[in-house]
Amino acid sequence: MLRTILKYGVIAGVVVGGFEFVTFAAFSGMPPQKYGMLIGYTTMLIALSAVFVGIKRHRDVDRGGVIGFWPALGVGLGISFIAGIFYVAAWEAVQSMMHMDFANSYAQAIIASEKAKGASAEALAKLSADMEAFKVQYANPMFRLPMTFVEIFPVGVLVSLVSAGLLRNSRFLPLRRA
Known part of the structure; x- marks a missing residue:
């Protein structure tokens, strides 16, 4: 089981990290805000498809075609955890290599x-103060690293729940014997 988690976690992590590098290189830094989240979460879903494949492989090869919900969820969460670590490492590398100041941007x-929405001067002053506090917090790795991890891990939890729910049924995409 650990081997499956590591293998598919690394695959998911390399995919999500690779897409992260390509995206930021293509946009020469931060992608436009309206596309950034769409690109990011689509990339996460593509990479985290390794969760489904990893659970299915574990079910079909290691467990003889049968797996319960909780063991399947455990495999999925393990894969998601490894992918999340790669995601955080890739984000840190992208910021460093591209000399990005994400918090300021x-x-x-x-x-x-x-401002475009027509916020009042008082609201803008409060928002500016909040953003200054955010910049200080984001400069601290003990704040930034978990915050980055929390971007991808809930997506992994959702993919793991759906995958475990589907794959606990041995008739769903059964193993084809030669």
Whole structure:
């Protein structure tokens, strides 16, 4: 089981990390805000398809075609955890290699968005103060690393739940014997 988790976790992590590098290189830094989340979460779902494949392989090869919900969920969460670690490492590498100041870019985008909506001077002053506090927090790796991990791991939990629910039924995509 550990071997399956590591193998498919690394595959998912390399895919999500690779897409992260390609995306930021293609946009020469931060992608436009309206596309960034779509690209990011689509990439996560593609990479986390390794959860489904890993659970199915574990069910069919290691467990003789039968797996319960909880063991399947455990495999899925393990794969998601490994992928999350790769995602965090890739994010840190992208920021370093591209000399990005994500916190500043993010803060400016949020403030500009609120200005465009016609926010009052008081609201903008409060938002600016909040964004300054965010920049200070984001500079701390003990804040930034878990925050980055939490971007991908809930997606992995959802994929793991769905995959475990489907694959606990041995008649769902059964192993084909030669």
